Amino acid sequence: MVEDTDLLADRIWRRHNPREQLIRYGVMLVTLTLVVWAVRDIDIFWPWVWDAPNQISSLGSRMWPPDPSRLGEIVSAMIETVHIATLATLLTILIALPVSYIAAQNTTPNRACLWLGRLILVSSRSVNTIIWALLFVAIFGPGVLAGILAIMFRSVGFIGKLMGEAIEEIDRRPVEAMEATGASKAKVIAYAVVPQVMPAFFAIVILRWDINIRESTVLGLVGAGGIGVILQGSIDTFAWQTVATILIAIIVLVLIGEAITGLLRRRAL
Amino acid sequence: MLEISNLVKRYGQDEPVLKGLDLAVDGNSVVAIVGASGAGKSTMLRCINRLVEPTSGSIRLNGTELVNLRHRDLRRARRKIGMVFQGFNLIDRLTVMENVLAGRLGYVSLFQAVSRRYPQEDIERAFVLMERVGIAHYANKRADELSGGERQRVGVVRALMQEPEVLLADEPTASLDPRTSEQIMVLLQSLASELSLPVLINIHNVAQARSYTDRIVGLRHGTMIFDGAPADFDKEALDAIYGGIESPEDEAIPPQAGPGKRESEVRHDST
Amino acid sequence: MTRPDTGEGTTPRTWRKPPFIANPLLRYGLLAVVAVYLVWALGTLPFNWERIGEGLPRAARIFGGGFPPSFSRFDLLLTGFTESLQIAILATLLGVLLSIPFAVMAARNVAPLPVYLLGRAVIIVSRSFHPVIVAILFVAAVGFGPLAGILTLTLYSIGFVGKLLAEEIEEIDWGQVEAMRATGAGYLATLYYAVFPQILPRQVGLSMYQLDSNLRASAVVGIVGAGGIGSTLMNAFGRYDYDFAFAILLVIIAVILVSEGVSGWVRKKIW
Numbered sequence: 105m106v107e108d109t110d111l112l113a114d115r116i117w118r119r120h121n122p123r124e125q126l127i128r129y130g131v132m133l134v135t136l137t138l139v140v141w142a143v144r145d146i147d148i149f150w151p152w153v154w155d156a157p158n159q160i161s162s163l164g165s166r167m168w169p170p171d172p173s174r175l176g177e178i179v180s181a182m183i184e185t186v187h188i189a190t191l192a193t194l195l196t197i198l199i200a201l202p203v204s205y206i207a208a209q210n211t212t213p214n215r216a217c218l219w220l221g222r223l224i225l226v227s228s229r230s231v232n233t234i235i236w237a238l239l240f241v242a243i244f245g246p247g248v249l250a251g252i253l254a255i256m257f258r259s260v261g262f263i264g265k266l267m268g269e270a271i272e273e274i275d276r277r278p279v280e281a282m283e284a285t286g287a288s289k290a291k292v293i294a295y296a297v298v299p300q301v302m303p304a305f306f307a308i309v310i311l312r313w314d315i316n317i318r319e320s321t322v323l324g325l326v327g328a329g330g331i332g333v334i335l336q337g338s339i340d341t342f343a344w345q346t347v348a349t350i351l352i353a354i355i356v357l358v359l360i361g362e363a364i365t366g367l368l369r370r371r372a373l
Numbered sequence: 374m375l376e377i378s379n380l381v382k383r384y385g386q387d388e389p390v391l392k393g394l395d396l397a398v399d400g401n402s403v404v405a406i407v408g409a410s411g412a413g414k415s416t417m418l419r420c421i422n423r424l425v426e427p428t429s430g431s432i433r434l435n436g437t438e439l440v441n442l443r444h445r446d447l448r449r450a451r452r453k454i455g456m457v458f459q460g461f462n463l464i465d466r467l468t469v470m471e472n473v474l475a476g477r478l479g480y481v482s483l484f485q486a487v488s489r490r491y492p493q494e495d496i497e498r499a500f501v502l503m504e505r506v507g508i509a510h511y512a513n514k515r516a517d518e519l520s521g522g523e524r525q526r527v528g529v530v531r532a533l534m535q536e537p538e539v540l541l542a543d544e545p546t547a548s549l550d551p552r553t554s555e556q557i558m559v560l561l562q563s564l565a566s567e568l569s570l571p572v573l574i575n576i577h578n579v580a581q582a583r584s585y586t587d588r589i590v591g592l593r594h595g596t597m598i599f600d601g602a603p604a605d606f607d608k609e610a611l612d613a614i615y616g617g618i619e620s621p622e623d624e625a626i627p628p629q630a631g632p633g634k635r636e637s638e639v640r641h642d643s644t
Numbered sequence: 645m646t647r648p649d650t651g652e653g654t655t656p657r658t659w660r661k662p663p664f665i666a667n668p669l670l671r672y673g674l675l676a677v678v679a680v681y682l683v684w685a686l687g688t689l690p691f692n693w694e695r696i697g698e699g700l701p702r703a704a705r706i707f708g709g710g711f712p713p714s715f716s717r718f719d720l721l722l723t724g725f726t727e728s729l730q731i732a733i734l735a736t737l738l739g740v741l742l743s744i745p746f747a748v749m750a751a752r753n754v755a756p757l758p759v760y761l762l763g764r765a766v767i768i769v770s771r772s773f774h775p776v777i778v779a780i781l782f783v784a785a786v787g788f789g790p791l792a793g794i795l796t797l798t799l800y801s802i803g804f805v806g807k808l809l810a811e812e813i814e815e816i817d818w819g820q821v822e823a824m825r826a827t828g829a830g831y832l833a834t835l836y837y838a839v840f841p842q843i844l845p846r847q848v849g850l851s852m853y854q855l856d857s858n859l860r861a862s863a864v865v866g867i868v869g870a871g872g873i874g875s876t877l878m879n880a881f882g883r884y885d886y887d888f889a890f891a892i893l894l895v896i897i898a899v900i901l902v903s904e905g906v907s908g909w910v911r912k913k914i915w
Contacts, residue, residue: 286479
């Protein structure tokens with residue numbers, strides 16, 4: 105570049121060339137503008153912000169020490185939480201597999217099915233679990249069914265999308281070989297597609313189960329069962345020491361879940 | 374008896390890949406189809422079992438017209454046509470036995486296929502064939518644990534499980550080392566006579582084509598320009614088929630295979 | 645398994661698919677465990693069938709009331725979304741900045757053990773809690789409104805970005821660090837010149853990803869009172885204002901799709 109030779113002659117060193125510099129300033133300016141706008145416009149009462157550390161530490165001190173008196177109740181709610189996550193994950197598989205099959209370009213029967221599959225996946229993924237829960241609580245009333253359905257409706261998109269991608273990435277050659285034997289479409293899938301996506305399937309389901317355990321801890325906050333119900337109740341009654349116990353229990357549950365998924369993943373692969 | 378007449382295949386509006394091929398293969402003869410990459414060898418083979426749809430023309434296997442078959446009839450016809458692939462096309466995560474039994478997929482029901490409950494005679498046949506090619510002791514090994522030559526044997530047995538009336542082999546030795554590829558050629562040759570099965574082999578390696586087949590068909594730009602006995606396949610025919618064609622794939626195949634290495638081929642011929 | 649050794653020629657030979665789990669005790673044990681689990685889980689979960697039975701008419705009422713979605717209170721919707729966006733921007737900025745010191749603390753190769761343990765603990769704790777739980781605690785501490793939302797998502801970002809960044813730091817090319825130390829650079833100068841340049845591209849990509857993911861989460865934390873569109877949605881639901889609620893839902897979906905597209909596009913541009 106011309107400028108570079110000039111710079112070399114003049115013994116000037118700059119980190120970025122003018123074009124890069126311009127882009128950098130542009131990005132910084134946009135970011136700065138956005139931040140200034142956000143800070144000035146947002147509906148926050150600023151004295152509260154300066155008081156927030158005090159409030160948070162005072163809440164923290166009210167939680168200490170954790171109160172284990174309702175531990176039995178908490179543990180059974182935890183088990184309920186795990187049940188919701190597990191059952192919902194299992195049921196999701198039944199729906200997600202056919203959806204991923206029609207949403208994968210190389211297995212879909214026709215274009216209408218392809219777009220139907222994609223529509224299902226996108227709408228499932230765009231609505232958060234807790235919003236699904238809100239909807240199902242309104243329909244089926246508070247309880248575990250709403251929770252299971254909420255987790256299912258969110259997981260279908262997740263498992264379906266990843267499985268669809270796994271199906272699209274398979275090696276075409278065994279498929280060709282199976283077609284050459286005169287096998288029907290169902291048999292080609294059973295022999296050439298299913299074995300190839302098996303490892304991805306286990307990995308995806310295990311991953312989602314882990315996520316679902318975390319998600320199902322909050323379902324109760326909108327009344328859809330699990331530990332969240334007790335958590336909400338304790339917060340409403342200002343039983344902060346019980347809240348602390350529940351929080352510790354959640355950490356333990358999540359860590360156990362992570363350990364189990366880690367173990368399964370190593371076994372499966 | 375496989376009769377191909379006036380076979381044309383064109384993709385879209387491009388120049389046809391196959392320009393009116395005629396070919397008849399009889400009894401248990403082993404036919405080598407040679408030609409540079411892009412000459413249409415692979416397309417021709419895949420037109421026979423309709424993995425590629427022919428544009429026009431006729432392909433008859435023992436009197437049955439294959440070109441206009443659909444759905445169930447097409448699948449019934451395909452089971453009579455065994456195919457061996459360059460990349461073996463095995464299902465890596467299944468066992469050797471499952472791969473071999475997959476050759477029966479056109480015959481068994483979906484339930485039998487999924488539950489792996491194949492009829493006793495299929496299993497018996499599988500063992501007999503696997504013993505014939507020397508892979509029976511691998512029956513319960515996963516297909517991806519085998520070496521290249523062994524994998525191609527699985528591919529051959531899978532094709533034979535179909536009780537085919539014709540065997541197609543698409544570059545069956547191109548992914549193998551020279552020694553193993555000779556073994557596979559010997560195997561194909563002897564199976565053809567044992568089972569009195571016509572075999573069509575796409576092959577890059579002219580030396581092997583001359584040593585192991587009864588007839589050589591040469592393709593260039595989708596047209597047949599040589600058809601005759603290996604003995605008649607001389608330097609002139611070779612130049613007509615490969616002359617002036619840059620073929621990058623040649624570097625990937627064993628040294629004596631390239632058309633540029635004619636000396637080694639002559640040496641091989643004299644032994 | 646039940647098949648006698650091959651090569652003996654003993655007929656008839658049988659073959660069964662080798663089971664997925666070789667040990668029969670383990671195999672049936674596992675099946676039994678799954679069955680017992682299902683019975684236990686389904687048996688102990690408190691399903692209120694009477695209330696569930698009312699579900700269908702209720703669903704009809706909700707969807708009937710929800711269609712067509714009403715955009716008549718568009719200004720309310722817009723205010724909610726602006727607030728969500730502001731929450732997401734500020735939380736991403738704070739979270740990404742704060743995640744750098746925490747990532748350095750949580751990277752074993754640049755942090756001393758006690759600091760490492762502290763950094764890890766912060767990251768594990770902030771990752772264990774779903775943002776909604778964190779939000780409900782912050783709402784309890786600092787009151788309803790966007791402040792609680794910002795604090796929640798900042799913590800959420802620290803957990804997510806910090807963890808990935810710490811892994812990135814642990815995998816840096818150590819030679820550059822040694823080179824900086826060899827010039828006599830101090831700890832911070834080494835970090836600045838040898839560590840940060842190596843993780844910066846990742847950090848920029850992660851920030852974009854986090855902005856997208858914070859925008860999604862900001863719609864959710866509002867449900868427990870932490871400001872933004874979630875609060876608007878919760879209010880609409882609470883007042884059985886289903887046509888407005890469905891309008892909000894549609895807009896949330898649209899915004900998420902756009903934001904996902906933009907964030908993906910930017911990340912592709914950067915890498």
